[in-house]
Amino acid sequence: MSLYQLILGNPFVYNHVRPFVVGGVDNSTAYRALDAGKDDVVLDVGCGTGDALNYLGDVARYEGFDTDPVAIDFATRAAKARGDHFHFQVGIVDEKAVETIAPTRVMLCGLLHHLSDDQALALLSSLARQKSVKRIATSDVVYLPGKHLSNAFAFFDRGKFVRRVDGYRRLVARAGLRVAEEKIVKSHPKNGRAEYLIFALEAGA
Numbered sequence: 295m296s297l298y299q300l301i302l303g304n305p306f307v308y309n310h311v312r313p314f315v316v317g318g319v320d321n322s323t324a325y326r327a328l329d330a331g332k333d334d335v336v337l338d339v340g341c342g343t344g345d346a347l348n349y350l351g352d353v354a355r356y357e358g359f360d361t362d363p364v365a366i367d368f369a370t371r372a373a374k375a376r377g378d379h380f381h382f383q384v385g386i387v388d389e390k391a392v393e394t395i396a397p398t399r400v401m402l403c404g405l406l407h408h409l410s411d412d413q414a415l416a417l418l419s420s421l422a423r424q425k426s427v428k429r430i431a432t433s434d435v436v437y438l439p440g441k442h443l444s445n446a447f448a449f450f451d452r453g454k455f456v457r458r459v460d461g462y463r464r465l466v467a468r469a470g471l472r473v474a475e476e477k478i479v480k481s482h483p484k485n486g487r488a489e490y491l492i493f494a495l496e497a498g499a
C-alpha cells in the first residue's frame with residue numbers, strides 16, 4: 295500500500311481531515327435509500343470505521359466487513375454501546391458469506407469505486423442472486439461533466455476505479471440489478487464540494 299493510501303486510510307484523517315477538505319460529509323441520502331428498519335439484517339461491505347453507526351437506527355442484525363483491520367478495530371470499539379447484534383469483521387464478502395448472512399438490506403457506501411469491474415460484478419451478482427435481499431444502496435465518487443473541483447477530488451481518491459455515471463449504471467445492469475432510485479448529491483448538503491452518485495438497487499434488471 296502506498297504512503298498516500300496509508301495516510302488517507304488513517305481513521306482520524308478519514309473521519310476528520312477528509313470531511314474538512316471536501317466541505318463536510320453527510321451520508322444521510324445513502325442511508326435513506328437503504329431504508330433499513332428494526333426487522334432488517336444489514337450487510338455493510340466496505341464499512342470502514344463504522345460510519346453506519348451514525349445513521350442506522352436499531353436493526354435485527356448488522357454485519358460490517360472491511361479489508362482494513364485498522365478501520366475494523368476502530369469500528370468495533372465504536373459499536374460497543376450498540377449491542378451484540380452489531381458485528382464488524384475483517385474480510386472480503388463472497389457468495390458463501392452472502393448466503394450465510396442472508397441480508398435483507400446491503401450497504402455499499404463508498405465501495406464500488408474501490409473495486410475493479412470483475413470484483414464489483416462478482417459481489418453485485420451474488421447479491422442479485424440472494425433471494426433475501428430487498429434493497430442495496432450504493433454511494434460513490436463519480437466523474438461528472440463540468441464539475442471540475444469534484445472531479446479533482448475524485449481523481450485523488452483512494453479508490454482506483456472511479457467511473458462516470460454510465461459506467462456505474464452498466465455495472466449494476468450487468469449484475470442483473472435494477473436502479474430503483476438514482477441521485478447526485480453533494481458530500482454535505484450545505485457546503486459539500488465533492489459530489490457522489492447514490493443508487494437504490496433492487497433485483498431484476
Ligand SMILES: C[S@@+](CC[C@H](N)C(=O)[O-])C[C@H]1O[C@@H](n2cnc3c(N)ncnc32)[C@H](O)[C@@H]1O
Nearest residue numbers: 339340341342345359360361362386403404408
Ligand atoms: C471510501 S471507504 C468507505 C467507508 C465507509 N463505508 C464510509 O462510508 O465511511 C471504502 C472502504 O472500502 C474498503 N474496501 C476496499 N475494498 C474492499 C473489499 N474488497 N471488501 C471490503 N472492503 C473493502 C476500504 O478498506 C475502505 O474502508
